[in-house]
Amino acid sequence: MSSPTLKPADPVFKPFQPPSGGDLTLRSSDGIEFRVHSLLLHIASTVFSDMFQVGTNNHQVVDLAEDSQTIGLMLEHIYPVKSPVIDTFDKLEMCLTVARKYDIKGMMGNLDAELRCGAKSELVAGDPLRACVLADSFDLSEAGKVLARLVDWKTQLLTPEALTRLKTLSPRSELSVRLVGTQAARANILSEILFGFTQYPMNPSTSPARSIPICQNCDKIRSSTVVFVPSWMVHWSHSVYKILVTHDFKDLPPSCNFLDPELLPRLAQQPKVNVSMVCAKCVGAAKASEEYVIWVSRVRDVIDSRLRNLDHLYERP
Numbered sequence: 001m002s003s004p005t006l007k008p009a010d011p012v013f014k015p016f017q018p019p020s021g022g023d024l025t026l027r028s029s030d031g032i033e034f035r036v037h038s039l040l041l042h043i044a045s046t047v048f049s050d051m052f053q054v055g056t057n058n059h060q061v062v063d064l065a066e067d068s069q070t071i072g073l074m075l076e077h078i079y080p081v082k083s084p085v086i087d088t089f090d091k092l093e094m095c096l097t098v099a100r101k102y103d104i105k106g107m108m109g110n111l112d113a114e115l116r117c118g119a120k121s122e123l124v125a126g127d128p129l130r131a132c133v134l135a136d137s138f139d140l141s142e143a144g145k146v147l148a149r150l151v152d153w154k155t156q157l158l159t160p161e162a163l164t165r166l167k168t169l170s171p172r173s174e175l176s177v178r179l180v181g182t183q184a185a186r187a188n189i190l191s192e193i194l195f196g197f198t199q200y201p202m203n204p205s206t207s208p209a210r211s212i213p214i215c216q217n218c219d220k221i222r223s224s225t226v227v228f229v230p231s232w233m234v235h236w237s238h239s240v241y242k243i244l245v246t247h248d249f250k251d252l253p254p255s256c257n258f259l260d261p262e263l264l265p266r267l268a269q270q271p272k273v274n275v276s277m278v279c280a281k282c283v284g285a286a287k288a289s290e291e292y293v294i295w296v297s298r299v300r301d302v303i304d305s306r307l308r309n310l311d312h313l314y315e316r317p
Contacts, residue, residue, distance in 0.1 A: 015072025018079055024052065025061045032068035033061070034075060044078045047102040066098060074098045077107035086114060087123060089130050096138045108138075115143035118150050129155050129162075133169045157181065158188035160309040167313070174316070182313045187245050189306045193299070194237040197229050201298040202237065204229050208298055211291040215281035231278045232264055232286065239263070240299075249307055259296055262287070 015032060022035035041048040052060060064071060073095050076084035086092050092111065099107040114121055115135050124131040124147070132147035134140075156162060163181045167174050196202050203209060205227050214222065214230055222228035240258040247256055257263070264287040286292045 015068045016076045016079075016084070017072075018075055019081065025059075026071060027061055027063045028068040028071050029063075029065055030067045032071075034071060036075065040078055044106055045102045045104045070094045070098055074102070074104065074107065077110060078104065083110075086111075089123065089127065089134070092123070093134060096134060100138060112140045112143050115140060116146050118146045119154075124150070125154075129157075129166065130169055133166075133173075136170065158185045160185060160313060163313055178314055178316075182310050185310055185313075186307065189310075190241050190244050190303065193303055193306065194241045197233075198227060201295065201302050202233070203227070204233060208291060208295040209233075212295055213285040213289050213291065215279060215285060218279055218282050230282055230286070232283050235278060236264065244303065249304060259293075259300060264292075 015028075015034075018034060018036050020035075022037050024036050024038040024041070026034045026036055028034070038048075038052060043049075052062065066074075073084050073086075073091065076082065077095070077099070084095075086095060092114075095107065096111055098104070099111060115124060115131055117124060119125045119128075121131075128147055128150040132144065132151050135143040135147050151157070157166065158181075163177050163185060166181070167177050194202065197204065200206065201209065204212075204222075212230075218228075218230065236258075240263075243252070243256045243258055247253070252258075264283045
């Protein structure tokens with residue numbers, strides 16, 4: 001994960017400064033000096049305790065790689081003066097990074113507790129996916145459990161956009177996204193289209209589906225029903241879903257060609273389909289019509305368009 005960069009919100013931004021009486025100077029990468037108490041740093045961080053000895057050199061200056069805002073946030077966690085406000089994920093990631101680098105266990109514990117608050121934290125509730133990725137990146141297992149559940153409840157991951165964002169936030173999840181995420185998103189897209197009987201192109205009350213001929217008996221039922229779904233359409237959708245969820249849309253074997261009008265009578269002959277469940281007259285009328293071919297082609301085009309959005313997720317970055 002790349003190191004976050006933060007710019008002060010305004011030109012008069014002032015980082016936290018420790019109380020007076022320090023015996024050591026820390027200097028940030030942007031030239032800001034912090035007069036600190038070496039004893040507190042020695043207690044808080046094993047890295048700092050190895051870097052210098054307490055009170056040995058009152059004029060010692062230690063140059064750090066972090067900028068003044070990062071060091072200020074770190075010192076706010078170390079000094080028992082006030083709790084720092086972590087109101088952005090950039091700040092949170094900066095704090096986690098510096099806490100791990102300098103092995104500041106108290107600071108890491110505070111940040112872990114913030115993440116474990118889950119939805120009670122306004123920051124976390126606003127973007128549980130990013131919070132979960134941070135917990136995973138910094139090996140905060142308990143926070144990760146809480147946040148994984150929150151993501152499950154609050155975040156729809158089964159879209160190309162969400163999976164792309166997950167790959168961006170967590171590059172190490174790239175293989176999982178390609179192997180698992182795309183498969184789940186594919187099933188979700190197919191389900192939305194093929195079982196969306198109140199929306200285009202499946203809605204039997206609108207064109208082109210309404211133009212497909214049906215028998216006289218079913219036509220009487222359709223005229224008195226707000227949304228009439230032909231019996232064959234439900235079974236057709238279920239069969240096509242099973243075909244496309246396990247086969248490449250662009251390379252279907254002849255036996256799985258859902259554009260073939262003969263798929264309809266084959267549906268009616270399936271062992272698990274009772275004769276009373278599918279109107280044979282509607283099947284005969286539909287499969288012989290040009291309107292059926294037009295409708296199936298529209299369904300195919302919509303599916304093809306939606307599934308194309310997954311193509312880039314199969315590629316390695």
